Amino acid sequence: MNMTLQSLELKHFINGGYSKSKSNQTFDDINPANNKTIAKVSLGDASDIDTAVACGKESFEKGAWSKLSFTERANVLYKIGDLILENKRDLAMAETTDTGKPINLSLNVDIERSAHNFHFFARYLASLSGSTYFNKTDELHLTLLEPLGVVGLITPWNLPLYLSTWKIAPALAMGNSIVLKPAEWTPHTATLLGEIVNKANLPPGVLNIVHGFGPASAGEALTIHPDVSAISFTGETSTGKAIMKNASQTLKKLSFELGGKGANIIFKDANLDEAIPTALKAAFTNQGQVCLAGSRLFVEAEIYDKVVTKLVELAKHMVIGDPLQTQTQIGSVISQEHCKKVLDYIELGCKEGDLLTGGKTLTGMESDNFIEPTIFGNLRNDSRLCQEEIFGPVLPIIKFNDEDSLLEMVNSTPYGLSASIWSLNVNRCNYIARSIKAGIIWVNSWFIRELATPFGGQKMSGIGREGGRYSLEFFSQAKSITYKYSNDF
Numbered sequence: 001m002n003m004t005l006q007s008l009e010l011k012h013f014i015n016g017g018y019s020k021s022k023s024n025q026t027f028d029d030i031n032p033a034n035n036k037t038i039a040k041v042s043l044g045d046a047s048d049i050d051t052a053v054a055c056g057k058e059s060f061e062k063g064a065w066s067k068l069s070f071t072e073r074a075n076v077l078y079k080i081g082d083l084i085l086e087n088k089r090d091l092a093m094a095e096t097t098d099t100g101k102p103i104n105l106s107l108n109v110d111i112e113r114s115a116h117n118f119h120f121f122a123r124y125l126a127s128l129s130g131s132t133y134f135n136k137t138d139e140l141h142l143t144l145l146e147p148l149g150v151v152g153l154i155t156p157w158n159l160p161l162y163l164s165t166w167k168i169a170p171a172l173a174m175g176n177s178i179v180l181k182p183a184e185w186t187p188h189t190a191t192l193l194g195e196i197v198n199k200a201n202l203p204p205g206v207l208n209i210v211h212g213f214g215p216a217s218a219g220e221a222l223t224i225h226p227d228v229s230a231i232s233f234t235g236e237t238s239t240g241k242a243i244m245k246n247a248s249q250t251l252k253k254l255s256f257e258l259g260g261k262g263a264n265i266i267f268k269d270a271n272l273d274e275a276i277p278t279a280l281k282a283a284f285t286n287q288g289q290v291c292l293a294g295s296r297l298f299v300e301a302e303i304y305d306k307v308v309t310k311l312v313e314l315a316k317h318m319v320i321g322d323p324l325q326t327q328t329q330i331g332s333v334i335s336q337e338h339c340k341k342v343l344d345y346i347e348l349g350c351k352e353g354d355l356l357t358g359g360k361t362l363t364g365m366e367s368d369n370f371i372e373p374t375i376f377g378n379l380r381n382d383s384r385l386c387q388e389e390i391f392g393p394v395l396p397i398i399k400f401n402d403e404d405s406l407l408e409m410v411n412s413t414p415y416g417l418s419a420s421i422w423s424l425n426v427n428r429c430n431y432i433a434r435s436i437k438a439g440i441i442w443v444n445s446w447f448i449r450e451l452a453t454p455f456g457g458q459k460m461s462g463i464g465r466e467g468g469r470y471s472l473e474f475f476s477q478a479k480s481i482t483y484k485y486s487n488d489f
């Protein structure tokens, strides 16, 4: 399959074909590694969303997808997953030029996991069953999971194809039609997915993709559309609040995966040979632009100096540079605007704490969006750097003396997405894991994802869970059918 990389205009994908915006307007898709425009992108608005939703509704009602058997749908999902793997290089190139992330990350995480999303939900669908109750001899109660109709998916820029397919695969599995609004910074891989689903024979109109912005644009239009039954959203907490307000007008079902401020905790009895290099990855993978990042590191007082010295040394040796080179570990952040936001935090950190390494942008690159891996010590736990989601390569390290004060600090942010605990004492791990107010806890690990497990956050990090049966239940509605028998036959 020959994919259309870097075409002149990245268009909407509606009813199985590519189309421009009705307004004929476009916006720029910019490569943050050199600030050059890669492509023009069709700028969708409410009228493009209307068309996409109408096509979704028509395809749903015709039943060419929604009425297929689980097995038939699973076969198409498998095929989509296979085609993603077949086109791995093109998709990874598109992801890296849109985001500035290292090509190896695009290849081995983003695109691999996107394919896995389809393969996983295809398999999982086969194991799905409803329930039956036969309490009385003359009654039978069945519970069916029916599709919702047209669902709206809104996704962020940090893991574009991976997070879109994390929603698309289960939504398709349950028989829904979809309108996806990808992040405006990263429209490329979503556009290419249109070619892939056509090749896999997904019926036209089942997956529709409309590009554009959020407020007063395609994103908002999707959240208020009366024919959209549910919104699954991943992005910032503040955006989640706006979507909830808008979606309340038509009482949509909502699933929110929002921001995080993941705590990474190293106790003195941890295996430091594993804990320290993993802390580095947890803080700086994808330039720190990961919702599950270990973006606050808590280290027990007795080993604080040893951990800090080793971590700083490792950070200094990270390869930062051209995202297209395979040895690159840190590429550019997503945009000039985001770079400025991260540098403002670094400036504040320099005033309030000790800069231990990094703090500058790389010179000699084609853009100024390459930020060194940056580590701070001696910041107060209530400082903005320790409380707010920076979403960049910036790591505050905090010393702790006992479990009670540690837990107070860990639970002090408004977020509750994820945390990691490093200790060889299983009883301590159990106590700390249960005491942290977060949806996902890793013990002696980070970023391991088993897709059957519930994924989501507590507090301001989200509403609902996705993954395995949680996703399939979100993208469906339960219907109860009761049969009454008569002995009169």
Ligand code: NAD
Residues within 6 Å of the ligand: 154, 155, 156, 157, 158, 159, 163, 181, 182, 183, 184, 212, 213, 214, 215, 216, 218, 219, 220, 223, 234, 235, 236, 237, 239, 240, 242, 243, 257, 258, 259, 260, 290, 291, 389, 391, 417, 457, 461, 462
């Ligand atoms: P964002 O909230 O700015 O944008 C996400 C998407 O929402 C984009 O497609 C955008 O166009 C759209 N949008 C913005 N305003 C909207 C509105 N009013 N109505 C409808 N749509 C709207 O987030 P981002 O900057 O793209 O992504 C980074 C954020 O995402 C971080 O906070 C990060 O933690 C979070 N995130 C969370 C998870 C998770 O699983 N919890 C995963 C990845 C990223």
